[in-house]
Amino acid sequence: xxxxxxxxxxxxxxxxxxxxxxxxxxxxxxxxxxxxxxxxxxxxxxxxxxxxxxxxxxxxxxxxxxxxxxxxxxxxxxxxxxxxxxxxxxxxxxxxxxxxxxxxxxxxxxxxxxxxxxxxxxxxxxxxxxxxxxxxxxxxxxxxxxxxxxxxxxxxxxxxxxxxxxxxxxxxxxxxxxxxxxxxxxxxxxxxxxxxxxxxxxxxxxxxxxxxxxxxxxxxxxxxxxxxxxxxxxxxxxxxxxxxxxxxxxxxxxxxxxxxxxxxxxxxxxxxxxxxxxxxxxxxxxxxxxxxxxxxxxxxxxxxxxxxxxxxxxxxxxxxxxxxxxxxxxxxxxxxxxxxxxxxxxxxxxxxxxxxxxxxxxxxxxxxxx
Amino acid sequence: xxxxxxxxxxxxxxxxxxxxxxxxxxxxxxxxxxxxxxxxxxxxxxxxxxxxxxxxxxxxxxxxxxxxxxxxxxxxxxxxxxxxxxxxxxxxxxxxxxxxxxxxxxxxxxxxxxxxxxxxxxxxxxxxxxxxxxxxxxxxxxxxxxxxxxxxxxxxxxxxxxxxxxxxxxxxxxxxxxxxxxxxxxxxxxxxxxxxxxxxxxxxxxxxxxxxxxxxxxxxxxxxxxxxxxxxxxxxxxxxxxxxxxxxxxxxxxxxxxxxxxxxxxxxxxxxxxxxxxxxxxxxxxxxxxxxxxxxxxxxxxxxxxxxxxxxxxxxxxxxxxxxxxxxxxxxxxxxxxxxxxxxxxxxxxxxxxxxxxxxxxxxxxxxxxxxxxxxxxxxxxxxxxxxxx
Numbered sequence: 001x002x003x004x005x006x007x008x009x010x011x012x013x014x015x016x017x018x019x020x021x022x023x024x025x026x027x028x029x030x031x032x033x034x035x036x037x038x039x040x041x042x043x044x045x046x047x048x049x050x051x052x053x054x055x056x057x058x059x060x061x062x063x064x065x066x067x068x069x070x071x072x073x074x075x076x077x078x079x080x081x082x083x084x085x086x087x088x089x090x091x092x093x094x095x096x097x098x099x100x101x102x103x104x105x106x107x108x109x110x111x112x113x114x115x116x117x118x119x120x121x122x123x124x125x126x127x128x129x130x131x132x133x134x135x136x137x138x139x140x141x142x143x144x145x146x147x148x149x150x151x152x153x154x155x156x157x158x159x160x161x162x163x164x165x166x167x168x169x170x171x172x173x174x175x176x177x178x179x180x181x182x183x184x185x186x187x188x189x190x191x192x193x194x195x196x197x198x199x200x201x202x203x204x205x206x207x208x209x210x211x212x213x214x215x216x217x218x219x220x221x222x223x224x225x226x227x228x229x230x231x232x233x234x235x236x237x238x239x240x241x242x243x244x245x246x247x248x249x250x251x252x253x254x255x256x257x258x259x260x261x262x263x264x265x266x267x268x269x270x271x272x273x274x275x276x277x278x279x280x281x282x283x284x285x286x287x288x289x290x291x292x293x294x295x296x297x298x299x300x301x302x303x304x305x306x307x308x309x310x311x312x313x314x315x316x317x318x319x320x321x322x323x324x325x326x327x328x329x330x331x332x333x334x335x336x337x338x339x340x341x342x343x344x345x346x347x348x349x350x351x352x353x354x355x356x357x358x359x360x361x362x363x364x365x366x367x368x369x370x
Numbered sequence: 371x372x373x374x375x376x377x378x379x380x381x382x383x384x385x386x387x388x389x390x391x392x393x394x395x396x397x398x399x400x401x402x403x404x405x406x407x408x409x410x411x412x413x414x415x416x417x418x419x420x421x422x423x424x425x426x427x428x429x430x431x432x433x434x435x436x437x438x439x440x441x442x443x444x445x446x447x448x449x450x451x452x453x454x455x456x457x458x459x460x461x462x463x464x465x466x467x468x469x470x471x472x473x474x475x476x477x478x479x480x481x482x483x484x485x486x487x488x489x490x491x492x493x494x495x496x497x498x499x500x501x502x503x504x505x506x507x508x509x510x511x512x513x514x515x516x517x518x519x520x521x522x523x524x525x526x527x528x529x530x531x532x533x534x535x536x537x538x539x540x541x542x543x544x545x546x547x548x549x550x551x552x553x554x555x556x557x558x559x560x561x562x563x564x565x566x567x568x569x570x571x572x573x574x575x576x577x578x579x580x581x582x583x584x585x586x587x588x589x590x591x592x593x594x595x596x597x598x599x600x601x602x603x604x605x606x607x608x609x610x611x612x613x614x615x616x617x618x619x620x621x622x623x624x625x626x627x628x629x630x631x632x633x634x635x636x637x638x639x640x641x642x643x644x645x646x647x648x649x650x651x652x653x654x655x656x657x658x659x660x661x662x663x664x665x666x667x668x669x670x671x672x673x674x675x676x677x678x679x680x681x682x683x684x685x686x687x688x689x690x691x692x693x694x695x696x697x698x699x700x701x702x703x704x705x706x707x708x709x710x711x712x713x714x715x716x717x718x719x720x721x722x723x724x725x726x727x728x729x730x731x732x733x734x735x736x737x738x739x740x741x742x743x744x745x746x747x748x749x750x751x752x753x754x755x756x757x758x759x760x
Binding site for chain 2: 086094100103122124125142175189191281
């Protein structure tokens, strides 16, 4: 063939190749190689294909890090669960500080590789180094290098509250982050207004991150509607419908359909499914199935883990109707899990917990689900 | 400071100053006695073992140990003061190198002045000659830290409503994060302590410098109709007198306690369920050519942080006027002192609808809405107040 046709066919061929390459890893495309420079670190959570989402609250940014777990193979069924006594002391020792100077923010287990990740701050001052620690399935504990990694990022609440003339800006503490059905839901709590925002980001991140900055309210006795900060939430499926169960700084546990979160609504009323009572300070939640029934475990900052059955679910009530306090929810205290702060599923009937021990330090332990 | 002995004994070496190379001060070391010291390198502190035999240094360079070999040869562990290393304590993370005639350990994270570094060097690990040497190093910063204290707390008004939502505590320097709830309490005038007035929400609420701490009062106890309110009642009872107390033991970012504790006394009035209304505010307009503040007088105390951020002044070209905001009279006065003298003209005072009073009632909606009543007309956009300066 003549030269022009040859060149043309080469161009066509290379286009065809790059087109298919871009579509090869659905979730991993859109990532670039570079260095993640964390200003701070907070909640973390896994998405599909070994992607770890990391919140940097000071930078109002969420990172999506390719951890390579997808390629490590599914080791979690074969490997031993994570059991490390005084994991806080060990991490602090590696980072060269007293364990009292280490803050463990969050904990996540990669369902693909079985590796456990912890987000920590080395130090309690404003310039504390933010570190992501990994314990591999084979037991090696080390910081995760964030230089020359494949990642993507998105900015949260990049709107009028920021930066007018360098004056003090609203600083949101991020309390929870989770991947739910193609979106990342992030809960933040303002240090000024008594409000929290539930931000939803599409994942893969799009050029215009759809930020549904909605407010969550809850009702009590069908009468008082107030703004209600979400402290922690967990996704779950009711049949084919995705929901989140959210626990607040005030006590009721509410459920919210994800379809409402991603709609254009500015305001959502969560429907109360349980009143958790006094002194409850929820930290983390886990939904699991046992003997065909679904249960929820809630860990608490003041000791004690609660278990409640999720079925039957109450129907969404009209605002003016009475909401029963304990609709379908018998709350059982699980003494065996006392001290658990964070909990992640592990294997068929187990979980790995981050737990405060008698000496006041923190263990990683494997427990059976009650 | 003691002389560095050679064989096997543990010696407290020295407290080093940043930027200096230090050695035992009171004796010239024997020329073949190695020393373990802090050294400043590339703007960071590293640990260096100096005066090792040349042959050993060359053997190390030739061998080029792996990281795990280095960690056996030259372990460095960080131990809190008055503590011993625990079983299987991992080494401090860092990189090893032979550099400038010394064997250097550069930690991944900066040397902390709050731990003791237990360093050992075991030439036998690579078949080198020389005995095991050990040292304990502590870094003392050259600059002594100045004491931190509470600068002020808000609201500073003599009375607050029973459904007060938060306090702000401002410190003179950055503080330690994650321990705050142990050091703040509410006391009644008789000295008794209010139980659990502040919900432990797990994350602390600080500004970016960790100098302003936001303490939320438990909204569950405030909100009507919630179980916890019915069972435990209001933390602040109308008619009562209370103190917000900050314990001096609260460590600052350097780990030092406050220079002194702090108390703020106040009385409690009935709960406030009304949204603030800018129509009830008065504005004192300064004269053109002056630097006098523009003052807003509120009929009630407003939230300080939000008033600072959510009220602003723009000129006729919609440019924000540069200036400094201060408060007076228990945050019932908002004063904006301009950077440049006022120019005559039309201005607009802009008020964001999310501005709150002490009970969390926003301009656009009160904190609690009774949905059994008629729908509240919400003000959802910025409120503009025209101001003319002559």
